[in-house]
Amino acid sequence: MFESAELGHRTTKEEFDALVPRLRADLLDAQFDLLQLKQFAVVVLINGVDGAGKGETVNLLNEWMDPRHIQAWAFDTPTPEEAERPFMWRFWRALPPHGKIGVLFNNWYTQPIRDRVDRVCKRAELDQRLDEIRRFEAMLAHEGVLLIKFWFHLSKDAQKKRLKELEKDERTRWRVTERDWRFYDLYERYREVAGHVLRTTSTGDAPWLIVDGSDPNYRALFVARTLLSALRHRLDAASQNWKPRLSAAPLAPRVDQRNLVDSLVRQDMGRKEYERELELLQGRLALLTREAAFRKHSLVLVFEGMDAAGKGGAIRRVAGALDIRQYRIIPIAAPTEEERVQPYLWRFWRHVPPRGKVVMFDRSWYGRVLVERVEGFCSEADWLRAYAEINDFEDQLTAAGAVVVKFWLAISKDEQLERFKEREAEPHKRFKITPEDWRNRDKWDDYTRAVCDMVDRTSTGTVPWTLVEADDKHFARIKVLRTICERLEAVLAQ
Amino acid sequence: MFESAELGHRTTKEEFDALVPRLRADLLDAQFDLLQLKQFAVVVLINGVDGAGKGETVNLLNEWMDPRHIQAWAFDTPTPEEAERPFMWRFWRALPPHGKIGVLFNNWYTQPIRDRVDRVCKRAELDQRLDEIRRFEAMLAHEGVLLIKFWFHLSKDAQKKRLKELEKDERTRWRVTERDWRFYDLYERYREVAGHVLRTTSTGDAPWLIVDGSDPNYRALFVARTLLSALRHRLDAASQNWKPRLSAAPLAPRVDQRNLVDSLVRQDMGRKEYERELELLQGRLALLTREAAFRKHSLVLVFEGMDAAGKGGAIRRVAGALDIRQYRIIPIAAPTEEERVQPYLWRFWRHVPPRGKVVMFDRSWYGRVLVERVEGFCSEADWLRAYAEINDFEDQLTAAGAVVVKFWLAISKDEQLERFKEREAEPHKRFKITPEDWRNRDKWDDYTRAVCDMVDRTSTGTVPWTLVEADDKHFARIKVLRTICERLEAVLAQ
Structure with a gap:
């Protein structure tokens, strides 16, 4: 959930000053x-970690826009008037009318998250509350409300640094x-609960x-741009009389060039x-899959990556550790005729392994948010x-005992070119390279973006x-095998 | 949930034989x-009470249609192959491809309902499972599957009669x-759980x-007509290239003339x-609303009814029992300008009472499924x-302590005419009758249908x-007051 938000995005003062007037x-x-x-x-919902600049960012927005038509609400302990009524009453009161923007701090998410962090409510109760929230938000969307939900994130170190900074300065x-520090102490738990909440909602x-x-300029640009593009999308739809998507703010804007995939640093390993x-x-994996405890589990491996990223090679090294009767490799290409006349997940459900078995997907259901999206x-x-x-x-799958391990094999654009050329040169690898591979390469940036959103x-x-x-390739294969062993060991030890 | 299904709908053999060939x-x-x-x-999902003719009905359908393109599945205890995999696996396997009809007996609803009736799972767990089902079905709908869910119902007496009949006949x-009788013994609990499940899904x-x-002819016509109209709606949409509603089977077909409202029998009461x-x-209600326990609750009264049904008169008799500082009457007409620029429930949320207070809605949020639907x-x-x-x-509202009591004041079409004429004749009541009232009267049947669906x-x-x-009017007002007292007493006694 938080991967992309921990890359340390930055916008310099010069860039920021250059961009702001137009924005x-x-x-x-x-x-x-x-x-x-x-x-x-x-x-606009504003939630997230303390000290991540929620207030500053919204204040800035307010300064940039016409504050007469932005209504900000911060909810704290319910007033007596609010306490007398259903939980959602005060939020209904705060809904902005058509034409206006309502900014809601500490909204309907705050209490459920806090209660779960403090173990005041159980996981099942939290899920019930989240389900109510989901239905409420779906209703708002159907009623035409443009809902934009921001979660301000900081890594644990960044939060500590930020709280100390604030404490040092007399003015801040x-x-x-006290509560900020108490929550800081619970950072891991808070992160886990928040991750669950964000994912389910x-x-x-x-x-x-x-x-x-972590960076004031970056976060302000991020929020402002998201708001702008969401507004524009909906306004254009309305003025041109087409039906907008309900959610006008599906994905993060690109403010800087930093992304998850390109931030990876090449790692090498000698022969x-x-x-x-x-x-x-391979020996360790062979033993693990033969343990009695594994008979209560199964292993579902997902391999994704750009063309020529080495998925096949990695899969063969995993297969090398297993008994042929124990595993199946499912290469995913275009759906068959039989599969095209079913919901898209159907073709993967049919390959779900029984207990004690291993299935490796060479490409997978993630095609929906990768190739199907990009193309x-x-x-x-959808x-x-x-x-x-x-x-x-x-x-x-997980609830039924499966251990699901997902790999993105990341190669650089240069490395892919090398491999393409190599494949074309070698007769026995020639079948592996097609005009489509070259076409996909042209959409490298779109694919990269889709990968980051996916992760x-x-x-x-x-x-x-x-x-x-x-x-x-050496490093990649070893990392794959080690990850599988570690995940399996963790589950079997439970 | 089950009101309309307990009216004892019937189709005679003659009617049935006349209708079937065309159908x-x-x-x-x-x-x-x-x-x-x-x-x-x-x-097509087939669920419901044992002995309500699920199998017979589907067999008949199968006979009427081309059985080569209908696949029926009945799920019992999972096979070893199924038990090895996630709960939903076997249902995924049973999904029909495009062009075909799949009939699923004892599908994904059976186990959750059974587990809850047997108290194997808690309410919160049941709700989690229902939420998963809801998401699964939404996915199917988005993927273009036409999903039609039938619940076969029998009243407790009808079920007993039916089980005895089956037992008496050697062939059946x-x-x-044993399980059928055990479930019969748990009828009330089963009904309650089923009602909750059906409502939430x-x-x-x-x-x-x-x-x-309860009647073989009626139920067969009901199911066949629903299936036909759902199919036709979707097929027409596809062939004419318009986007169908996701659900092509929103509401029950009218097979006979019996309905909830017209089945009511006039009741009189002398002055x-x-x-x-x-x-x-009035004395009883006055005391109840002054009890200390009432300070933890509130009272939300909803009055709906055709024009001139006597809503105002009933409301005044309730108000007569209350302290003026304790209650508010909210007449609902066309929304104000301020209300039109908000989600439709907003105008009702603003009148939610605090604890210890009473709010009476003269017409209510049900306008959405009555006047807004019909007009x-x-x-x-929507x-x-x-x-x-x-x-x-x-x-x-209920979770926050409110006692919500909803009345449909049912008058006959003749009685309405009487009252309209009376109003026109009496100068001081003239303002109460408008051309719109006469127009609404023309849509009497549409409104009746909407009322039955609503209930x-x-x-x-x-x-x-x-x-x-x-x-x-006498009888009506007394029934209203008594109902309020009884509901309030039940809650305050807890």
């Missing part, structure tokens, strides 16, 4: 159009409370946007070390809802993504 | 078109099992259709009895989703509808 003008324009049109309202010391109608809160490690790890094989609404559907699918939206506590630095 | 031909046509078009699949004795995408299972009862009940003020998708949204709203879909265990025989 302000555009925001004011959009706000004016919203007011004139008076057809829908905008609700008052802002750091990131719907096609109203996905969360995670803001890297000798590789061979030694390979033998050790436009499905509608935007791939937007797919994130939640995929999470549900993997939750069901952010489907990497979860129980089923995380492992990004593998794959420019060096 | 069969139409069904075969539709099935053929479905197969030719091959653009979507149909999933084998069909009655009746979404705009896939609402439940409750089949009165003397009325005055005595009125005094007693086309909102889209079909009023279809409103049932669930209204249930959520009332659940939130079926929003009458719940905690917030039931009370249908009031209102041709006699």
Whole structure:
């Protein structure tokens, strides 16, 4: 969930100053159009880690836009009037009318998260509350409300640094409370609960946007741009009479060039070390899959990566550790005729392994949010809802005892070119390279973007993504094998 | 939930024989078109009370249609192959491809309901499972599957009669099992759990259709007609290239003329009895609202009814029992300017009472599924989703301690005419009758239909509808007051 928000995004003062005047003008324009049109309202939810700049960012927005048409609400302990009524009453009162923007701090998410962090409520109760929230937000979306949900994030170190800074300065010391430090002490738990909440409430109608809160310039640009593009999308739809997507703010804007995949640093491994490690790890995996405890589990491996990233090679090294009767490799290409006449997850459900078995997917259900998204094989609404559907699918696998391990084999664009050329040169590898591979390469940036969104939206506590630095095949294969062994050991030890 | 299905619907053999040939031909046509078009699949869920004719009905359908393109599945204890995999695996395997119809007995609803009846799982766990089901079904709908969910219902007496009949006959004795009788003993609990499940999973995408299972002819026509109209709607949409509603089977077909409202029998009460009862009940209500325990609750009264049904008069008799500082009467007419620029429930949320207070709504949020539906003020998708949204709203009120009591004041069309004429004749009542009232009267049948759907879909265990025989005003007012007292007493006694 928080992967992309921990990359330390930065915007320099010069860049920021250069961008702001135009952005302000555009925001004011959009706000004016919203007011004139008076057809829908905008609700902005501001949540997240303390000290991540929630207040500062919204204050800045308020400064940039016309504050008469922005209503900010911060909810604290319910007033007596509020305490007398249903939980949602005070939020209903705060809903902005058509034409206006409502900014809600500490909204309907705050209490459920806090109660769960403090163990006041159980997981099942939390899920019930989240389900109510999901239905409430779906209703808002159907009623035409443009809902934009920001989660301000800081890594644990960044939060500590930030709280100390605030404390040091006399003018800001008052802002750091006992509760802030208490929550800091619970950082891991808070992160886990928040991750669960964000994942379950990131719907096609109203996905969360995670803001890297560590740099004031970056986070302000991120929020302002998201708001602007969401507004513009909806306004254009209204003025041109087409039906907008319900969620006008599906994904994070690109403010800087930093992203998850390109931030990976090449790692190498010599042949000798590789061979030694390979033998050790294959032996370890072989033993693990023969343990009695494994008969209560199964192993579902997902390999994704750009063309020529080395998926096949990695899969063969895993297979090398297993008994042929124990595993199956499922290469995923275009769906068959039989598969095309079923819901898209059907073709993967049919390969779900029984207990004690291993299935390796060479490409997978993630095609929905990668190739189908980039190539436009499905509608935007379809791939937007797919994130939640995929999470549900993997939750069901996990609940039935499956250990799901997902790899993105990341290669650089240069390395891919090398490999393509090599394949073309070698007769026995020639079949592996097609004109389509070259075409896909042209869309490298689109694919990279889709990969980052995928990892952010489907990497979860129980089923995380492992990004593998794959420019060096030796290193990649060893990392894959080691990850599988570690995940399996953790589960079998329970 | 089950109100309309307990009216004892009947179709005579003559009617049935007259209707069937045409219906069969139409069904075969539709099935053929479905197969030719091959653009979507149909999933029919068959659930409900034992002995309500589930099997017979589907067998008959199968006989009427082309059985080569209907696949029926009955799920029992999971096979070893199924037990090794996630709960949903076997249902995924049973999904029909485009062009075909899949009939699923004992599907994904059976186990959750059984587990809850047997108290194997808690309410919160049940709700989690229902939430997963809701997401699964939404996914199916988005993927183009036409999902039709039938619940076969029998009243407790009817079920007993039916099980005995089956037992008496040598040829059918084998069909009655121990489990059937055990479930019969748990009838009330089963009904309560089923009601909750049906209500929470009746979404705009896939609402439940409750089949009165007491008469074989009626239930067969009901199911066949629903299937036919759902198929036709979707096929027409596909062939004419317009976007169908996701749910093509929103509401029950009219097979006979019997309905909830017209089944009410006029009840009269003389003036003397009325005055005595009125005094007693007003006194009882006055005391109840002054009890200390009432300070933890509030009272939300909803009055709905055709024009001139006597809503105002009933409200005044309730108000007569209360302290003026304690209650508010909210007459609901067309929304104000301020209300029109908000989600439709907003105007009701603003009047939610604090604890210890009473609010009476003279017409209410049910306008969404009554006048807005009948007059086309909102889209079909909007009023279809409103049932669930209204249930959520009332659940939130109830959870916060409100006692919600809902009345439909039912008058006959003749009685309404009398009252209209009377109003026109009396100068001081003239303002009460407008041309619009006469226009609404023309749509009497549409309104009646909307009322029955409303009661079926929003009458719940905690917030039931009370249908009031209102041709006699005395009787109606007394029934209203008594119902309020009884509901309040039940809650305050807890």
